[in-house]
Amino acid sequence: MVFAYVYELLCKTSWTDYLRSPLGSFMSSPSKVSEGEEPEGTLFAACTARRSVFPRSYVKRDVPRAVVDRLLSAAMYAPYHGPKPPWRFVVLGRQAMVDMQRLTLSFYDENWRDLGKHSTEYEYQRWRSKTEEEITGRWGPVSYMIAIVVKRQAGSKRVPMWEEICATACAVQNMHLQASRHPGLACYWSSWHAAARDSEDMAEYLGMGSEDQCLGFFIVAACDPTFNPRRCRYPEVHLDTDWRVDGPKS
Ligand SMILES: Cc1cc2nc3c(=O)[nH]c(=O)nc-3n(C[C@H](O)[C@H](O)[C@H](O)COP(=O)(O)O)c2cc1C
Numbered sequence: 137m138v139f140a141y142v143y144e145l146l147c148k149t150s151w152t153d154y155l156r157s158p159l160g161s162f163m164s165s166p167s168k169v170s171e172g173e174e175p176e177g178t179l180f181a182a183c184t185a186r187r188s189v190f191p192r193s194y195v196k197r198d199v200p201r202a203v204v205d206r207l208l209s210a211a212m213y214a215p216y217h218g219p220k221p222p223w224r225f226v227v228l229g230r231q232a233m234v235d236m237q238r239l240t241l242s243f244y245d246e247n248w249r250d251l252g253k254h255s256t257e258y259e260y261q262r263w264r265s266k267t268e269e270e271i272t273g274r275w276g277p278v279s280y281m282i283a284i285v286v287k288r289q290a291g292s293k294r295v296p297m298w299e300e301i302c303a304t305a306c307a308v309q310n311m312h313l314q315a316s317r318h319p320g321l322a323c324y325w326s327s328w329h330a331a332a333r334d335s336e337d338m339a340e341y342l343g344m345g346s347e348d349q350c351l352g353f354f355i356v357a358a359c360d361p362t363f364n365p366r367r368c369r370y371p372e373v374h375l376d377t378d379w380r381v382d383g384p385k386s
Pocket of ligand 1: 188
């Protein structure tokens with residue numbers, strides 16, 4: 137359909153008409169910027185502004201529900217392969233977050249001996265009391281934890297799981313990019329406590345199907361106004377590319 141639209145525009149309309157069209161105004165830059173530069177507010181600016189903000193920089197202020205709606209709307213526009221998007225988000229408010237953390241603790245209470253994470257009861261109890269304190273401490277100021285679930289499609293023609301995981305990660309990235317446009321919002325993707333996250337208890341709590349997978353939680357909180365983002369990216373460290381192109385490199 138997009139191709140048909142582009143074809144029609146290119147064949148049947150003049151360039152003036154094309155540039156006035158929604159596609160043309162999207163493709164052409166309205167401001168005077170030279171090649172390779174971008175005006176403020178572009179997608180690249182959103183990518184560089186996106187950052188993970190961790191609990192030490194949260195303050196106890198409620199994030200409006202409308203903001204979360206906006207993040208979820210952005211998630212909707214992620215790409216996916218197959219007939220249906222695989223992402224499913226379970227938005228946990230304050231009480232639900234406490235319930236989920238209590239479930240996490242109960243799961244470890246029952247299973248810690250088999251999990252190999254703690255070698256003695258003393259060690260386990262120390263971890264447990266620290267984790268319990270986090271319910272009101274570390275996680276206390278958080279407004280929402282959004283469970284990130286990959287809803288596995290059914291049928292013999294379904295796409296591979298890795299594609300559904302990737303599509304879901306794209307949806308999370310859209311949320312995170314959108315989050316960076318809301319001043320005062322602090323978000324990050326937490327893998328959560330792995331064994332509890334992957335447990336049947338969690339699957340039941342989140343209403344997951346037997347083949348679904350939880351990828352952790354997208355944490356949504358209000359940001360400390362004094363937070364100083366110090367994130368940098370360097371091509372030597374953060375970019376691994378191999379250009380196999382003809383002609384001189386420019
Ligand atoms: C799939 C995934 C899982 C993550 N899980 C955790 C986590 O459990 N704990 C944590 O502190 N950060 C977690 N992060 C966030 C990373 O620490 C963060 O993205 C990284 O430090 C880079 O910072 P930036 O997001 O600001 O670019 C996770 C990120 C991704 C993509």
